[in-house]
Amino acid sequence: MKKVLFAGVAASAMIAGNAHAQDLMFAPGDGDFHWDSYQAFADANDLAGQTVTITGPWTGNEKERVEKVFDYFEAATGATVEYSGSDSFEQDIVISAEAGSAPNLAVFPQPGLAADMAKRGLLTPLPEGTAEWVAENFAAGQSWVDLGTYADQDGNDQLYGLFYRADLKSLVWYVPEAFEEMGYEIPESMEDLKALTQQIVDDGGTPWCIGLGSGAATGWPATDWVEDLMLRTQPASVYDQWVTNELPFNDPAVIGAINEFGWFARTDGYADGGAEAVASTDFRDSPTGLFELPPKCYMHRQASFIPAFFPEDVEVGTDADFFYFPSYAEKDLGNPVLGAGTLFGITSPSDATNTFLEFMKLPIAHEAWMAQGGFLTAHAGVNTGLYNTDSERAMGEILQGATTFRFDGSDLMPGEIGAGAFWTGMVDYTTGASAEDVTAAIQSRWNEIK
């Protein structure tokens, strides 16, 4: 014990300006973290007395966790990081940037807003060489570069966003014990998943819990379904065209994907409570149906963050688990993965800010949160052994092993569509409107804003 302590003290003493070193979660030198690059970074940079201000959407315990990551930056450079989280980040950042009191960095929960701010000249491009670095060091690197590249005021494409923390959306959550008792197998293909859905109904159960409610954002869980099914019925290139509206919203390909979703959500007996309940159930309450006795449903398709809304005593890995939302065996489209992520953008440039972004490229910046749980990363250079739980490691591996990674399409579409017409359209569809009518209405809205 004493030996470890000494090693920790010795290692931390090596770091320049280690004012906060004693508060660090894991003493430098301990565990399988990438300490070497951190050490080199600490030796090369001294920012004593400088401050980096950051604002983002992480509040509550996510704020606590990310602040522990920032502690490492403070310990290495002697700079101070002031992070503030906001529940209404999207409005706050626009107001403060417009008024000229923006922090150095903003953490955007989706690229749409960052692209919008870049276009209005409120963002500063990332330092040169960042694009090459991301392309090389992230799994499916080029797609992350593309997602962070937006047109500036003059219409020139520049890299504005560095992705940090990803969410995985193509997951189906289930209760292993329930599957075991009923003798159900994890489906390997979409065909199997559909057969399982029918089998559960034949056995007298309800296969799916789907909830679209989310206050003003009601409808977004359905857009994730459609995007996932779009990737499973069409090649990724068609998906890209759909997101940019090169492929009209009312194209048969999109209507097909929406009707696939309808097969799950609108078929009698497939979703708990029927289509009406699907539209009105809150997405946060929806997964609890898995854990009720008798179960209200057996499967729930939702992103990697959903365990936060499981009942308190549910342990992920034993009481609940997930499988990859499978692709069609008959269609040769590989294993596409749908995800989302948060990105850092510069709202007020400074030298310390650039150094901070250098720090965010280090494996340790990712590993320090991985080890605390609730964090996935596309950074290929991290030690995946550091993931907090086995299930997070499995998700991290899905992310890193994706043949095709596509970002949540509704986040990439213009706000009016992706955070408006698409959401409400999906609610209309779920409650009985036809896919043709709904998509035609969304397309005409899109034509209006072009």
Add this chain to the structure above:
Amino acid sequence: MENIAGHKPALTWVTRICVLVLVILWLVPTVGLFVSSFRDRDDISASPWWQAPFPTEQTSAARISGEPALVDDVYVLTGNLKDGEEGIGKITAFGVSRSDPTGIVAGEETELRGGGTLVVNADGSYEMRTPEEPSDKGQRVYFAAEVPPEFTTDNYERVLYSNGMAQAFINTFTVTIPATVIPILIAAFAAYALAWMQFPGRGLLIAGVVGLLVVPLQLALVPLLRLHNDIGIGQSFVGIWLAHTGFGLPLAIYLLRNYMVGLPKDIIEGAKVDGATDFQIFTRIVLPLSFPALASFAIFQFLWTWNDLLVAKVFLPSDSGSWVMTRKIADDLLGSRGGDWGILATAAFVSIAVPIAVFFLMQRYLVRGLLAGSVK
């Protein structure tokens, strides 16, 4: 009923019943919040608040495991489901599969899938007989039992003792008190001038103030913050006092002016005849008589600034040391994705405690102010 003469008593009763119904209607959500604030997050989603005081029948799961005794070539495992579990009442039914967790009445015997039998009694005791040694994992058993109502003060502990709550409380006062006093001071002077002093353009000025009432404050956020940055106030408490003052003034002036115009003309003209200056009339006569209007506006302004989240987010620095209570609740206690109803309800009650106290205190002054006006 017939011996009560006239319509009036009947009408009084109708009014009273209507008032009673309205009061109940208004109180229902508050009572619901109050009950929810004492409940656990999982309880809130499991049963509605009006069922909270009654015992409910809940289905739970347990595992039967342990060292079996070998009796006549049969492994017998006995025990009690209630062991180690608190607050479980009488067991009414049980089952061995998730899809039918309460299919067997307590006390009856059931066959197990892997062979053998299981019986669970109402008091929780069970006996499992299997021809083969049961696995270490144990046998899953589901049971329905009466669960007594459960209330907890955990939510209040979390809200009241969370880090920085005291600071946020003080910050809210730091914002609220000047943001209530400053507009009243300015508006009282302005209202007197607009009501009793003759000068050209007075009508237009009043129309302008009324017109400002309809301007949404959201429109002013960006320009005002930019102005604050330019003149060096930046994001600070001074900035938010000025902002709240500006946003509150139109209503304050409008309200006070309308009240002051209605004061008896004779008194003010009498004072003028006696040689009182406008300032003397204002401080000696108009201000004391306007007390009810001042108090009612103070209540309005206090409540609005107390509950405000948007203006505080824009005009105060974003570090947690200058968070007001609303921001502390929304951005810190509720977490990233909301949905924690217990905390939400509790936070609501904690944050309305002060406004309620203020309302009751001011109500006394309201009545006194009214009386002072009538007695003269």
